[in-house]
Structures are given as structure tokens and as C-alpha cells.
Amino acid sequence: xxxxDDILQKITEILRPFVPQGQAIAEETDLVADLGxxxxxxxxxxxxxxxxxxxxxxxxxxxxxxxxxxxALQIQKLDGDGQ
Amino acid sequence: xTIFDKFDQLAAARQALEENCGxxxxxVVDDIISxxxxxxxxxxxxxxxxxxxxxxxxxxxxxxxxxxxxxQAGTGTTGSRMANGTFSGHVALEKELAQFFKRRHAIVxxxxxxxxxxxxxxxxxxxxxxxxxxxxxxxxYDGCRLGKAEIIRFRHNDINDLEKRLKRxxxxxxxxxxxxxGLYSMLGDRAPLSDIxxxxxxxGAYLLVDEAHSLGVLGENGRGLAEEAGVxxxxxxxxxxxxxxxxxxxxxxxxNHQQLDLVRYASRPYVFTASSSPGVIASTRKAxxxxxxxxxxxxxxxxxxxxxxxxxxxxxFSLGPEPSPIVAVRQQDKxxxxxxxxxxxxxxxxxxxxxxxxxxxxxxxxxxxxxxxxTAEQIEHIGQAFAAAHRTDQAAQTG
Numbered sequence: 001x002x003x004x005d006d007i008l009q010k011i012t013e014i015l016r017p018f019v020p021q022g023q024a025i026a027e028e029t030d031l032v033a034d035l036g037x038x039x040x041x042x043x044x045x046x047x048x049x050x051x052x053x054x055x056x057x058x059x060x061x062x063x064x065x066x067x068x069x070x071x072a073l074q075i076q077k078l079d080g081d082g083q
Numbered sequence: 084x085t086i087f088d089k090f091d092q093l094a095a096a097r098q099a100l101e102e103n104c105g106x107x108x109x110x111v112v113d114d115i116i117s118x119x120x121x122x123x124x125x126x127x128x129x130x131x132x133x134x135x136x137x138x139x140x141x142x143x144x145x146x147x148x149x150x151x152x153x154x155q156a157g158t159g160t161t162g163s164r165m166a167n168g169t170f171s172g173h174v175a176l177e178k179e180l181a182q183f184f185k186r187r188h189a190i191v192x193x194x195x196x197x198x199x200x201x202x203x204x205x206x207x208x209x210x211x212x213x214x215x216x217x218x219x220x221x222x223x224y225d226g227c228r229l230g231k232a233e234i235i236r237f238r239h240n241d242i243n244d245l246e247k248r249l250k251r252x253x254x255x256x257x258x259x260x261x262x263x264x265g266l267y268s269m270l271g272d273r274a275p276l277s278d279i280x281x282x283x284x285x286x287g288a289y290l291l292v293d294e295a296h297s298l299g300v301l302g303e304n305g306r307g308l309a310e311e312a313g314v315x316x317x318x319x320x321x322x323x324x325x326x327x328x329x330x331x332x333x334x335x336x337x338x339n340h341q342q343l344d345l346v347r348y349a350s351r352p353y354v355f356t357a358s359s360s361p362g363v364i365a366s367t368r369k370a371x372x373x374x375x376x377x378x379x380x381x382x383x384x385x386x387x388x389x390x391x392x393x394x395x396x397x398x399x400f401s402l403g404p405e406p407s408p409i410v411a412v413r414q415q416d417k418x419x420x421x422x423x424x425x426x427x428x429x430x431x432x433x434x435x436x437x438x439x440x441x442x443x444x445x446x447x448x449x450x451x452x453x454x455x456x457x458t459a460e461q462i463e464h465i466g467q468a469f470a471a472a473h474r475t476d477q478a479a480q481t482g
Contacts, residue, residue, distance in 0.1 A: 040445045043217065047238065056248060059227070059234040 001079055002053065008072045014048050015068070027069040053079055104421045106428060107436065117141050118330075118456040123433055129461050131451045132435035136300055136408050137380045138456025139330035139373060145366040149331075152365030160358045164191075164347065168358035176368050177335075183371060184306055184321060186337040188344055191364075193356045195295055195324025196222040198334025201352040202291065202322055204230035207260050214248060214288070215262040216240065216274065218443050223262055223293065229352075232260075239267075239443065242278040249286040259288040265297030265308035269443050269450065271409030273301075276308050280317035291320040299328030300408055305374040305381055325363070329370040333359045383455040384408055387462055391453055394466035398473060412449040412469070419476060420447035426472030432465050 002010075012025050019025065019035045031037050037045070046057050055078045065071050100107055106124060114122040118138035119130050139145055152172065162168035173191055180189040192198040203226030207213050213232045215223060218239040227234045235252075238244040245261070252259060261283050263274040276292070283290045294307030302310030305328075309318040319340060325333035336343065347353055359367075373380070385408070392406035403411040414420035417438060424436040427449070437448040451465070 039440045043236075056235050056251060059236065 002076070004072060004076055007053070007075050007079070008068070010052055011049065011068060011072055011075070014045060014052065018045060025068060027067065027072070029068045030066055031068065031071065032066075049075060055079055100421065103418060104425050106425070107421070110433070115141075119454055119458075119461060121433070123428075126428070126431060128428070128431045128433045129457075129464060131432050131453075131457075131465050133454065134296070134327040134452050135330060135454045135456065136296075136328040136384055136452070137330070137370075137373070138454045139328070139370045139380075141456070142330065142370065142373065144373070145330060145369045148369040149362035149366040153360070153362040156361035158362070159360045162358065163354055163356060164358045165354045170358075170361060170364070172361055172364040172368070173358060176364050176371075179368060179371055180335050180337055183304075183374070184337040185315070186321070187339050188341060189335060189337045190343060190347060190353070191359065192334040192336070192353060193359050194332060195322075195326055195334035196225075197352045197356055198322050198324070198336055199223050199293065200226040200229055201346065201350040202320065202336050203227050203232075203260075203262070204352065205346050205350040206291075206320070207232035207258065211258040211260070212252060212255070213260050213262060214245070214252070216264065216267075218267050218269070219262060219264060220268055220293065220295070221441075223264075240272065240275055242275055242282065245279065246282045246286075249282060249288060253286055259286070260291055261288050262291045262293070265292055265294040265301060266407055266409060267443075268296055268409065269437065269441070269448060270403035270411045271296075271407035272404045273297075273308055273407070276312040276318075277314050280312070280314035284317060289319045290317055291322060292318045294321055294323045296327060296409060298323045299374050299381065300384065305378070325367045325370070328374070329367050331363050331367045331370065333363060333367055380455040384453060387455065387457045388453040390459070390462050391451060391465060394462070395469055398466070398470050400469065400473070408453045410451040410453065412451070414447045414449065417447045419480075420449060422476050422479065423469075423472045424449055426475045427468050430464075430468035430471055432468040 015025055018037060018041045023035065029035060050057055053075060057078060061074050065074055110123055112121050112123050113125065118135050118141040121128060121130055156170060160168035160170060177189040177191050181187060192201055199222035203213065203223060207230060209231040211232050213227050213234050215236055216239055217236045235248060237248050263279055266273055280290060292309050297307040299305040301308050304310060309315045309321060320336055320338045322336045325331045388408040389406050391410050392402060395402055395410060395412060401413040420436060427434055435450040437450050439445045442448050
């Protein structure tokens, strides 16, 4: 099981190639409004996160994820559930 | 701030497209000449993206059946299947679909979209799981969203990824429905269905196959990929549409599970939609019988598909992974795709331009679909139009 800080760091690394160069990525960064992620990029990011943490991410959780922090907390939950 | 502000981004994208290609959002079919030709925006064009795989929208027997049924039963049912909208034609079509697919049960829906909405939102409930191929059609995703099941994707056509997920989910000890398509609508590639059926059986899951693009196209009798792959017994549910090879509009699900009939009572998309009009049901019944009686249409379709695939491959276009009646020309650059689409229109060829996010990999597609009704001369013309459009585009880029 990964710590919240580990997850946050890993997510930041995963997001980096999908956002414009120089774009800051912090806990409160909005994935759509600030990073401009479209649905295709989101799906690619989900696949990468699933592989990195060896988890399954149900599409049902996506409406509850707005910020990087929401994303990290959701991964932590799924990681803890052993999903 | 207004209620329409959320559309600002769409408006900007549309404006940018209109500046490059003004006709794209304003294509109107003025006059349909045949299953493969029409007058569009005043120009006579070959229809090369219409999903009219067997050309049956203009079959004289289908047209006559629709006219006769309309004269006898009126233009519409004005009611849901659950109220006053089940006519003898609907029941007869369900029986004929069950016979065609060699299944015990069938339900007819008003559209293919509604068939997926109805089945996926109803069949799988809370604490159960839908495991779908990532490239599944929007109607499958929307059906999932309407229901209460947990939705998990697997990588497109990746049997190892599917098995990895099924293995992980096995400990949840719940019902899992695997959802795939026979032919994928964007690139025309088949699902690896015999492998999928094997892992589905290994992990005790259910399997739903959407044969929207493969009914009448694949299999010795036109029953789709499940027939071609020899795994019909493993496909618990087959969903499909009447709006492609059958040349009309409507959808269906067939199954050997006797509980299929109960979906009628639990499914809001089935209960709260007006049923198909008598004319549509009659032409669909006739078209379904033609799948039996005229197998040469399927052979002609495949000859045409292989001919166009080969022509476009020889011209150096990047295509979908395998020849099929859906011939997808892949373009990484959206502007280049628009330029080629526009040139094709100028040369009298109407294909579907598909832009992200509707495309699988974020690129653009010039999506052709072949018909048994296309002549060799028309396919030659389509090939020449692509060659000319490509030359025009190259000249514009170098100039």
C-alpha cells in the first residue's frame, strides 16, 4: 500500500507529459480547468495510473475527481481496497 | 454568466472548422438516388460512408413491405411497447430474429442506441461489474452510465489485459458482464472473440457482443462475429441494430437466457419510448429474410471492401488494421484530414470525417464504409478521388 505523498508524487510524474511545458501541478490544480485534460488524455492517464499502482479504476469514480488531490485520495482508497 | 457559457469551447472549435471547411456542418442530402448515390448540397455524389452494407435501404421488396404495412397499420404506433405499441409485426420480428440467431428469446427496441442503453443499464446492477473494451461505442458507455453497475475498461482487443482484470475481480465474487463489439465502428477491426470467449468461460463471466456492424457482414449465415468465430454458445447476449445491413432503424437483443423477457419490465429505455413504426418493422422483416435468401450480397460487399482497401493501401494511405467493409483512412493531422475530406467532396465522394475525441487514438479518420450496392466503377472513382485529394493536399503543403 502506498502513502498519500508517494501517490501524489507519482501522479505528478504521470501527468507531466500530458500538460503544457511549465504548467504547475499542485494538489489543488484542477485537472480540466487548469491542465486542460480532455477525455482521451484522461483515459490514457488512467491506464498509466492503473499500471503504476496495479489497481483497477472504475469509471464511476471519475465524476468525483476534480483536482490532483481528489485523484490522489481516490487512488489511495482503491489501493487500500486492494482493487 | 449564462446557461450557454459551457458551449463556448465547442463554438470556438466549430468556428475554426468552418473557416477551413465551410461545408462540413452544413451537408444536406437533397435527393437520394440509390443506396450508393445522392445529391448533396446540389452536387451528385457517391455515398461512401453510409453503413448501408448490403444496400437494402433501396431494395424494392423492402420498400413495398414498408408501404403495405404503412397503408394497413398507419405511420406510427403512437405508444410504447408496454402500452399500446406492441403490434403483431413487432412480435413476429422478435420470433424471426430468435430463429435467425438460433436463440430462444429476442427483444426488439426502437433504435440500436436504445438497445444498448436498455440492456446495459438494466442487466447489470449495483455491486455487479461491466468490463468493457475501451473502444466500445458511445451507446455502450451511455448504457453503463445510466445503470448502477461498476464500470471498468480493458485495453482495446487486449486479451491479456482482459484476463488480468478478470483475475483481479474474481475475488469480488460477483456477476461480471464482458462487453465487446463484433466489428469496431471506427477502424473496422474484429474483436478476438474466441480468446475472449475462452477467458469469459474460465472466470465464469457473462458475455455481450454488439454485432451492430457485423450482422449481415460476418459469418456463413450473416449472424456476425460470434458465428464466424464459432463461439455463439458463449455469447450470452447479442445486441445489434437494423440501421446498417438491414437498411432501416431499430435495435434488438437475442439470448438463450429465458430471463431476457424480464428486461422488458425493468428497462426504462424500453418502457418509455414509442415503439418502431409498422413500416420500419415490415421492411426490417423483409431485409432479415434477404440475409437468408441472398448470400451473394455479402460476397459482393466483401469483394468491394477488399477492392477499396487494396486501392487505398496501394496509394500509401494509413488504414485500419485489417480489410473490412469499414475502411478507415487514418490522419494524424486534423487540418490535413479536413483538406482531404473537402477535396473528396469536390470530386463527388462523400465519406465520414471523424474527429477526436470520437476517434480511438486522438487522430482524425476519413471513414469509408462499403456497400454491396457499389459498382466497380464507383469504387474506381472513390480510389481516384482519394488519389487526387492526396495530390492536392501534398501540393498545398509543399507550396
